[in-house]
Amino acid sequence: MRSLIASLLVAAMLGPALVSAQGTTALTIFYSARRHGNLEPCGCHVTAQGGLAQEVPVYAERPLDVPDIRVDAGEWMEPMSAASPVAAMQSRYELLGLEQLHYDAVNMALTDLLLRHEYLDFFARQQPKAAGALVSANVYLRDKPDQRAFKPYVIVERKLGDGKVHKIAITGVTDANRPVIGLERADPAKNPGVIAFTPGYAIKDPAAALKSLMPSLQRRADMVLVLHGGDFNGAKTLAETVTEITFMITTATPPDRVSPHFLAGANILFVVSPSGRQIGITTLRARAGGWEFQSRPKMLDVKVPPTPDPELGKIVADFNKVSGKDAVTTHTALTRAYAGAHRCIPCHAQIYKSWKATPHARAMEKPVIEGEQFNPERLRRATTGYGRPGGFQHPRHVQSQLLMNVQCEACHGPAIGHVEAETRSRQPNPTPDAKASVEAEVRKTMPPRKVPEATCLQCHDKSFSPNFDFAADYAKVKH
Numbered sequence: 001m002r003s004l005i006a007s008l009l010v011a012a013m014l015g016p017a018l019v020s021a022q023g024t025t026a027l028t029i030f031y032s033a034r035r036h037g038n039l040e041p042c043g044c045h046v047t048a049q050g051g052l053a054q055e056v057p058v059y060a061e062r063p064l065d066v067p068d069i070r071v072d073a074g075e076w077m078e079p080m081s082a083a084s085p086v087a088a089m090q091s092r093y094e095l096l097g098l099e100q101l102h103y104d105a106v107n108m109a110l111t112d113l114l115l116r117h118e119y120l121d122f123f124a125r126q127q128p129k130a131a132g133a134l135v136s137a138n139v140y141l142r143d144k145p146d147q148r149a150f151k152p153y154v155i156v157e158r159k160l161g162d163g164k165v166h167k168i169a170i171t172g173v174t175d176a177n178r179p180v181i182g183l184e185r186a187d188p189a190k191n192p193g194v195i196a197f198t199p200g201y202a203i204k205d206p207a208a209a210l211k212s213l214m215p216s217l218q219r220r221a222d223m224v225l226v227l228h229g230g231d232f233n234g235a236k237t238l239a240e241t242v243t244e245i246t247f248m249i250t251t252a253t254p255p256d257r258v259s260p261h262f263l264a265g266a267n268i269l270f271v272v273s274p275s276g277r278q279i280g281i282t283t284l285r286a287r288a289g290g291w292e293f294q295s296r297p298k299m300l301d302v303k304v305p306p307t308p309d310p311e312l313g314k315i316v317a318d319f320n321k322v323s324g325k326d327a328v329t330t331h332t333a334l335t336r337a338y339a340g341a342h343r344c345i346p347c348h349a350q351i352y353k354s355w356k357a358t359p360h361a362r363a364m365e366k367p368v369i370e371g372e373q374f375n376p377e378r379l380r381r382a383t384t385g386y387g388r389p390g391g392f393q394h395p396r397h398v399q400s401q402l403l404m405n406v407q408c409e410a411c412h413g414p415a416i417g418h419v420e421a422e423t424r425s426r427q428p429n430p431t432p433d434a435k436a437s438v439e440a441e442v443r444k445t446m447p448p449r450k451v452p453e454a455t456c457l458q459c460h461d462k463s464f465s466p467n468f469d470f471a472a473d474y475a476k477v478k479h
Contacts, residue, residue: 096130
């Protein structure tokens with residue numbers, strides 16, 4: 001009786017025409033965008049808090065017996081994934097959560113492309129089903145610009161209430177209109193068809209990519225659903241250029257904040273509230289060889305239910321455990337001994353530039369790619385001053401985040417005293433006595449330039465570098 005009452009309430013909420021789907025051609029689309037890696041309730045609003053484990057009740061809002069598809073338009077990664085090991089791990093758990101929520105396709109938007117492609121390649125080998133939802137028609141490998149980095153589309157089949165199986169083609173694109181750190185504009189003369197590069201990917205013109213796919217998609221499917229990552233002007237241009245689009249879901253914010261927005265023959269659906277606080281829903285009806293709205297698009301709040309989904313709750317709990325959220329403080333350590341390589345630049349700009357070209361400057365890259373950024377054995381070889389007073393303690397420590405990679409002080413020793421003495425020596429108009437005193441302190445605190453073999457062997461031991469040759473390998477990083 002309780003389930004019957006709940007079903008009638010859901011049906012009443014979505015409209016009397018949807019009380020029974022038997023014999024109808026209804027199809028529900030759930031859509032999201034700009035999740036930003038949000039795994040837990042943000043706490044920013046009492047009625048729309050977001051969080052993966054809180055989403056499950058939203059999908060019960062669809063009409064009775066109506067099949068659905070679930071898609072994300074992009075910007076699903078935590079925005080700091082390219083800079084923070086914690087955020088990079090969080091994004092992987094976000095993708096695991098989308099798999100658990102049965103998402104059919106997840107688009108790669110610009111901010112989802114700022115890590116090297118090995119990051120997702122490695123994850124795909126570990127979690128092929130979760131990574132298998134990723135789509136993009138216009139993202140290619142940077143070092144192989146003729147090879148697509150992701151599936152260009154997926155075809156999903158749904159049997160509707162009239163017994164007919166319908167095929168829906170879902171593809172994704174991103175534009176490169178936004179200025180973000182790590183984005184490089186491409187020279188079209190040197191890179192035909194490429195409009196921009198990220199560290200691992202080449203982005204080609206989204207309209208041209210879709211145009212080339214459309215004949216095949218229209219032959220194979222009843223509907224072409226395009227997931228678009230970018231701004232409103234990019235979505236508008238795409239709709240005006242590729243008129244074959246049936247529906248588009250975008251990460252863009254509409255100028256009038258009304259959903260949907262009808263442009264150039266395409267229905268464009270927007271996600272008004274980001275970070276997983278709302279999920280979009282619309283129900284379509286196949287009719288006369290096309291599709292029309294049976295239930296107009298609207299946003300559903302992701303509220304905190306009495307009992308969060310246990311499987312998704314476990315994904316969140318596993319991330320918190322692995323990343324040390326409950327055990328590690330994020331406050332800056334009180335002990336100061338290491339300055340960080342960025343403090344060396346004013347006096348040693350050329351040496352800093354030389355260091356940036358070495359593998360030492362990218363030492364954290366491989367642990368992040370392999371999901372080992374919280375493994376102590378990997379951290380001690382990929383950070384500066386690991387476990388020492390004032391050195392790298394944990395990826396969640398604010399001060400530690402400035403000591404990632406094997407920096408100057410990993411080889412030459414802590415240098416905060418020297419940096420501060422050098423800073424004082426640059427004060428204007430010092431007295432002769434003060435100048436002499438500071439210069440003496442600069443010399444006294446200067447770390448040794450020569451690096452002994454024993455220092456290198458702390459990381460390059462037999463288990464890690466069985467072929468390490470001090471003389472030959474030291475010459476490669478000497479400056």
